[in-house]
Amino acid sequence: MSKKVTGTTWNVYDANKLTQAEIYGQVLCDLGDEHSEIVGLSADLAKSTKIGLFQEKFPERFVNVGIAEQNMFGIAAGMAKTGLKPFVSTMAVFASLRAAEQIRTDICYQKLNVKIIATHGGVAFASAGTTHQATEDIAIMRSFANMTVIVPADGIETAKAVKAAVKYPGPVYIRIGRGFEPSYYKDENYDFQIGKSIEIRQGTDITIIATGITVLQAAEAADFLAENDGLSVRVINIHTIKPIDKEAILKAVTETRRLLTVEEHSTIGGLGTAVADVIAESGKGCAFSKVGLQDEFAEIGYPEDLYAHYKLNADGIIENVREIMGKDFEEDDNWEDEY
Amino acid sequence: MLTTDEHKKLLETARTIRHSIIDTTMKAGGAHIGGGLSMLDILVILYFKYLNIDPSNPDDPHRDRFILSKGHGAIGYVPTLAERGYFDKALLDTFNKFKSPFGMHPDSLKIKGCDASTGSLGHGLPMALGMALGAKMQKKDFNTYCIVGDGELNEGSNWEAAMAAAHHKADNLILFVDRNMQMIDGPVEQIMGLEPLADKWKAFGWETLEIDGHDMIELSKAIDYALEIKGKPTVLIAKTIKGKGVDFMEDQTKWHYGAIDSEKGKQAHLSVDKMYADLGI
Ligand SMILES: Cc1ncc(C[n+]2csc(CCOP(=O)(O)OP(=O)(O)O)c2C)c(N)n1
Numbered sequence: 042m043s044k045k046v047t048g049t050t051w052n053v054y055d056a057n058k059l060t061q062a063e064i065y066g067q068v069l070c071d072l073g074d075e076h077s078e079i080v081g082l083s084a085d086l087a088k089s090t091k092i093g094l095f096q097e098k099f100p101e102r103f104v105n106v107g108i109a110e111q112n113m114f115g116i117a118a119g120m121a122k123t124g125l126k127p128f129v130s131t132m133a134v135f136a137s138l139r140a141a142e143q144i145r146t147d148i149c150y151q152k153l154n155v156k157i158i159a160t161h162g163g164v165a166f167a168s169a170g171t172t173h174q175a176t177e178d179i180a181i182m183r184s185f186a187n188m189t190v191i192v193p194a195d196g197i198e199t200a201k202a203v204k205a206a207v208k209y210p211g212p213v214y215i216r217i218g219r220g221f222e223p224s225y226y227k228d229e230n231y232d233f234q235i236g237k238s239i240e241i242r243q244g245t246d247i248t249i250i251a252t253g254i255t256v257l258q259a260a261e262a263a264d265f266l267a268e269n270d271g272l273s274v275r276v277i278n279i280h281t282i283k284p285i286d287k288e289a290i291l292k293a294v295t296e297t298r299r300l301l302t303v304e305e306h307s308t309i310g311g312l313g314t315a316v317a318d319v320i321a322e323s324g325k326g327c328a329f330s331k332v333g334l335q336d337e338f339a340e341i342g343y344p345e346d347l348y349a350h351y352k353l354n355a356d357g358i359i360e361n362v363r364e365i366m367g368k369d370f371e372e373d374d375n376w377e378d379e380y
Numbered sequence: 381m382l383t384t385d386e387h388k389k390l391l392e393t394a395r396t397i398r399h400s401i402i403d404t405t406m407k408a409g410g411a412h413i414g415g416g417l418s419m420l421d422i423l424v425i426l427y428f429k430y431l432n433i434d435p436s437n438p439d440d441p442h443r444d445r446f447i448l449s450k451g452h453g454a455i456g457y458v459p460t461l462a463e464r465g466y467f468d469k470a471l472l473d474t475f476n477k478f479k480s481p482f483g484m485h486p487d488s489l490k491i492k493g494c495d496a497s498t499g500s501l502g503h504g505l506p507m508a509l510g511m512a513l514g515a516k517m518q519k520k521d522f523n524t525y526c527i528v529g530d531g532e533l534n535e536g537s538n539w540e541a542a543m544a545a546a547h548h549k550a551d552n553l554i555l556f557v558d559r560n561m562q563m564i565d566g567p568v569e570q571i572m573g574l575e576p577l578a579d580k581w582k583a584f585g586w587e588t589l590e591i592d593g594h595d596m597i598e599l600s601k602a603i604d605y606a607l608e609i610k611g612k613p614t615v616l617i618a619k620t621i622k623g624k625g626v627d628f629m630e631d632q633t634k635w636h637y638g639a640i641d642s643e644k645g646k647q648a649h650l651s652v653d654k655m656y657a658d659l660g661i
Contacts, residue, residue: 107572172499
């Protein structure tokens with residue numbers, strides 16, 4: 042049975058019921074009406090990534106290449122060169138690792154209009170283990186010149202990101218989850234611009250910079266800390282990892298002097314590293330720490346177990362905030378008192 | 381060749397493990413049961429007849445090696461290792477759960493007896509070739525066995541390894557293709573056709589046999605034959621049925637991955653018993 046596809050706006054009820062990937066599939070169907078240049082590709086994961094919804098609606102504009110990710114991204118590059126706008130979907134781990142060279146050399150190097158919607162990002166496919174968890178994809182993708190990297194907070198933001206990506210020139214990597222992650226946004230009534238972060242909680246004591254599923258967790262942590270610890274916690278939803286919103290980061294450094302990044306990813310090369318670069322280059326000091334996987338392959342378990350274990354949930358974030366609040370950092374020019 | 385007694389024992393073992401797969405899937409909250417069941421008879425004949433292994437000495441450098449390239453078959457593989465005595469069967473209850481050694485794909489650092497971590501398709505055959513060449517270079521006489529899925533053969537890395545294995549005359553390598561004709565998005569020949577598959581392998585320089593992957597006698601004859609082949613690797617294209625033994629799963633695309641509740645579980649166990657009863661077991 043094919044899923045009934047309605048207009049571009051669905052109601053909140055739908056957004057809460059659908060997975061990020063399903064919402065992506067539906068949005069792509071709508072966009073397919075307006076943009077005849079959009080085509081879809083998958084590698085035996087049309088169903089799992091929900092690009093299959095697009096396939097059902099536009100079978101003649103869809104190619105399933107079988108289980109062959111390198112081939113798929115090469116084909117997408119060729120299609121883009123003929124004027125088409127390929128949307129390519131597979132799991133984040135296979136896009137970023139198996140087909141890394143095709144994405145870098147065929148797509149990014151030639152600045153092609155290929156949009157990669159990578160599902161099962163982070164440890165979302167938890168029990169599937171390391172072969173199916175993508176904990177390096179952000180690091181890899183952001184290192185490719187010409188690549189734009191987006192990690193939407195939830196299904197609603199996925200819709201906004203996919204729509205923005207269609208209009209955005211060049212390669213875009215959108216990393217989403219497996220599904221069933223709770224939503225942060227209630228509706229689409231907010232401004233979403235690629236490269237521009239969103240301050241979702243104001244605060245002056247510390248800033249949490251979160252991306253993907255950790256946005257909701259950070260917001261909940263901030264509310265809890267305000268109530269219980271009397272802390273004024275700023276939360277930034279940094280949906281675009283590249284280009285990174287330097288302005289918002291530097292503003293947070295200046296105004297809160299304590300920063301915490303939270304990402305469902307290795308702390309090497311991802312959001313935390315991107316933010317650290319901005320801080321270091323600014324020459325400003327602040328207390329800073331990165332939450333994520335610490336140079337390790339993840340355990341087996343259910344997603345909730347892993348989110349808790351790697352301190353990506355509200356409890357873990359609260360713990361980290363409390364720790365960083367007790368950290369010393371250079372507030373003046375006297376370095377002696379630091380040791 | 382199998383004696384009548386050996387044949388009967390292998391079937392009994394396969395039945396026991398099929399039940400174990402069903403129970404483990406139920407407790408795990410879901411698994412790749414279709415593909416776990418399709419290759420099970422191959423696993424059973426390898427682990428209970430051919431592989432030169434000793435569960436009490438799992439790191440013996442002279443042991444035969446086995447790689448499950450279609451790593452999502454862990455739900456068939458892990459219970460087989462348990463039945464062979466590598467670890468306590470009670471541990472199967474942790475499958476998929478927090479800090480378990482067993483997830484949907486096997487981890488060689490966590491599972492005793494597991495020679496390679498797999499799950500990303502198209503990695504097993506190159507690693508198996510590496511083991512086969514490693515044996516030759518070190519003048520060891522162990523054999524390396526590998527199972528790939530038929531959908532998995534879409535990955536180009538398999539064909540790079542296929543070319544290299546023939547080039548390097550890896551006659552100590554025996555590959556099984558679990559030819560169950562199904563992948564995730566649909567039937568293999570509809571999603572990405574492989575036929576004429578046997579001709580492809582022959583053209584790549586492999587000794588190629590097409591066999592019934594559920595018939596222990598045929599499997600045994602084919603492996604005996606492969607072990608005698610010199611100067612080239614052998615591939616056994618094993619015709620199988622996805623979900624073999626559980627009637628409602630057989631040849632159903634949707635049973636690539638699934639969960640079973642107690643009602644379905646009961647039905648699945650009955651179906652397995654019926655299949656073996658029909659075989660006189
Ligand atoms: C590189 C890679 N791409 C995609 C997947 C996702 N995936 C898991 S199983 C599977 C289908 C496998 O089909 P087949 O090899 O025929 O296995 P079987 O039908 O025997 O289960 C896919 C696409 C993967 N595990 N690895």
